Amino acid sequence: MDIVYVGVGEFLTSKTPGQTIRTLALGSCVAVITLDPKSRTAGLLHVALPDSSINKKRADERPGMFADTGIVKLLDEMKASGFDGTGALTIKLAGGASIMGINNTFNIGKRNVLAVRKCLWRYRLGAVAEEVGGNISRSVSVDIMSGRVIISSPGMGDWEI
Amino acid sequence: MSIADAIAKKIAEQPIPSLMAVQLLKVIEDEDHSLKEVVRLVETDASLTTEVLKVANSAAYYRGQPVTTISRAVLLLGEMMVVGVAICASSSIVFHAPLDGYNSQKGEMWEHSLRTAIAARELARYARKSISPGLAFTAGLLHDIGKSVISGFIAGSTEEMAQSCQNGGVTDFIEAERKLLGTDHAEVGYALAQRWGLPELLCAAIRDHHQPAQSDEKYKGLVYTVHLADLISMIGGCGTGSDSLAYRLDNNYVEYIRFEKEELELLLLKIQGDFVSLKTAILAD
């Protein structure tokens, strides 16, 4: 099987039929999945932190690490590989988990989800499906051919969003 | 054989870390020891020398000049971290085998331990009463050693245990282990640590990392540091499979660690960076 992995702070797009793009063990990180049914292009971004202003240098080296810079790059990449900017882009989100009894100080998962939503709104975009929060670690697979987005978690099986 | 006996047998069967690691601990425990003694011991072991130099020269520690001598490396890393490296390098069954019972792949236990170690070292800077960063690193590295023993005993029940944590049947995965086996990976880790001859402070950090409130007052600074570091490692996506994130934060950490919300993002960025560079340094040939 043709699987391409997206690491922490990375993003990619694909329109190769038969290919699957996957990101593992999201924890508090958020996966942003973009699907353009028209050009059959799919994109995946693995964001770890909400805002690039904490370290501009790091954001230049690895824009996908942060929600704000990552989403800009992902959308650019979608356009470069076939999304013509018209028609609806389908967006799905996964991740943003925390542990039980988390307090405000350490709830980075929640802050990541809020930051991703906010950055998407700037482009008048919103997610049609979200599998976020809670205390499970999720992995995401996107099948390029069908556009299906599958979530899996150790010991809990797989399900589609 | 009862489960308790079978677990005790398994603890006894786990290999003891190299004589070198144990000797290093003995030297360090003596308050009057000199740095020279530590350096001399490390230098007698070629593979440990290589490991220590790898860590000292990783991007996480690099200070603009390559470190070529053990004495510089020990000064840079601290003695306790050198012990941690020695224990890890000689306990591959504990750190590098898959944990089937946790649905955890080969390498995940090692990555979880390393990331917890780095997080603990960074958090030590926020402790209200000073904690040595090297000690915190080693405590983080060792906190889950009990999982290597427990894993085989929870296999087959894991899904049910994870579900039970999700639907509130138990408060966390530790309770699920205890319910099934009468013991848990923290308690078993403590037994293992004692058998290895680790100092009591490290044993306590292993035993109490999920129930820090139960620890002896004199250990609580370190115990809460490891408790938080473990959480940070798990939310960073470095868990050990089915139990990942199925634990509870004890908010009383605030009595021992002074940490503000505004500091979190930079801390996580630092941990992520050091994790990648240490991982590559240690795995590189």
Ligand SMILES: [Fe+2]
């Ligand atoms: Fe644990």
Ligand SMILES: [Fe+2]
């Ligand atoms: Fe842990």
